[in-house]
Amino acid sequence: MTRLSTQWSASLGLRVPIVAAPMGGVAGGRFAHAVSRAGALGMIGMGSAGSAAKLATQLAEFGAADAATDASDASDEASAPPFGIGxxxxxxxxxxxxxxxxxxxxxxxVSIGFAERFDWVERVHAVGALAATQVYTPAEAVVAADAGVDVVVARGSEGGGHGDPRMGALSLLDAVLDAIGGRATVLAAGGVSSGRSLAAVLAAGADGAWVGTALMASPEALTPDSARPVLLAASGDDTVNTSAADAALGLPWPERFPERVVRNAFVEEWAARVDELRGSGDALDGFRAEFTAANSAGDHRLVPVDAGEGVGLLRSVRPVAEILDEFGRDAVALLRRWA
Ligand SMILES: Cc1cc2nc3c(=O)[nH]c(=O)nc-3n(C[C@H](O)[C@H](O)[C@H](O)COP(=O)(O)O)c2cc1C
Incomplete structure (x- = not known):
């Protein structure tokens, strides 16, 4: 595998300066292990439906994947690779x-997303881990750095899943580096989906990239089978930020944090009528029950699939090691043009 390092990624022993985003319902233990074994930092993600029991299950999956790797490859490093939890x-x-x-x-x-307070930072430091959070404005980056957060993720509006879509990734990264560069590690997120965009954010001064969508279709991910064809068929301009699915599921996500999804018939019908969807009535109750059942079953004929604008670059189901290798190789080829 091509090696590409920033000072920060080298300090963690990574072979490519990428952290796999802690995607709820996607980034399980097997996924995190595959990412970390491939030389990036794998994360187990617990979304808004996360619980201690679900996390324990995914930690066991991580351990089982590690035991299987050790048993099949005697030459591998003995210790489990570094990993994170979001x-x-x-x-x-x-x-x-x-x-x-x-x-x-x-x-x-340990990353805590959508943080309202930072009292958890001290507890994370007490076990020797790095504390991370995603921010959407330079002002939020300053608050996080002041609170002792080690890794500040500048997350642009292009990104998949929930987030506050205030600024595009490159202008946000630029402003966050200006505000806190040197005081905390700064990772770029939102639309980093190829070696090209990885090279761009590294050239701009990021310590690494936080990548979600580009890894979603991999076989190691918990992504439901019905979501993969949607991901492979979508183009970046098929995605939209909306709170419609949260309203249909009755989830208490603040309006400030819509999610970027691949547009489907449900989104076309409800994106402009989210308040109506939160209302009451027999027909709505029935529809919400149907929607919730489809969501629990991972049925994406009705429920939209989360994905960022980089989804158009997903063309096949490929193991994370192959995707990460390509990220590193293509970024190095581009960055070398200026050496
Ligand atoms: C399917 C999916 C699920 C996500 N779940 C979470 C989550 O549970 N917690 C979180 O902090 N971020 C979550 N995110 C957002 C990512 O952390 C990150 O901001 C985003 O994926 C970066 O943009 P990209 O998708 O363009 O790479 C999710 C993203 C996706 C695509």
Whole structure:
């Protein structure tokens, strides 16, 4: 594999300066292990439906994948590769054991997304892990750095899943580097889906990239089978930020955090009528029940698939090692043109 390092990624022993985003319902233990074995930093993600029990299950998957790798390759390094865990802030309030379980697993990095407070940073540091969070404005980056967050992820509006779509990734990265560069590690997120965009954010000064969509279709991901054809067929301009699915599921995501999804018939019908979808009535109750059942079953004929603008670059189902290798190789080829 081609090696591409920034000072930060070298300090973690990574072979490519990429952190795989902690995507709820996608980034399980097997996925995180495959990413870390391939030389990036794998994360286990617990989304808004996360719990201590679900995290324990995925940690066991990580351990099982590690044991299987060790057994099949005697030449491999003996110790488990570095990994991270990503949680959603209000998940900690709902299930306080979630953070306890995460910290007991001794991850190298703990990310708390959609953070309303930063009292968790001290607990993360106490187990020797790095504390990370995603930000959407330079002002939020300053608050996070002041609170002792080690890794600030500048997440642009191009990104898949939930986020505050305030600024495009490159202008946000530029502003965040200006505001806190040198005080915290800065990773770029949102639309980093190829060696080209990785080279761009590294050239701009990022310490690495935080990548979600580009890894979603891999066989190691928990992505439901019905979502993969949607991902492979979509183009970046098929994606849209909307709170419609959250409204249909009755989830308490603030309006500030819509999710970027691949547009489908449900989105076409409801994106402009989200308040109506939160209302009451027999017909709506029935529809919401149908939607919730489809979501639990991972049925993406009705429920839109989360994905960022980089989804158009997904053309086949490929193992994460192959995708990450291509990221590194293509970025190095581009960056060398200026050497
Ligand atoms: C399917 C999916 C699920 C996600 N779930 C979470 C999550 O549970 N917690 C979180 O902090 N971010 C989540 N995100 C957002 C990512 O952390 C990240 O901001 C985004 O994937 C970066 O943009 P990209 O998708 O263009 O690479 C999710 C993203 C996707 C695509």
């Amino acid at each position: 949680l959603v802030h209000w998940g900690l309030t709902r299930d306080p054991e979630l953070l306890d379980t995460a910290l007991a697993a001794r991850p190298h990095l």
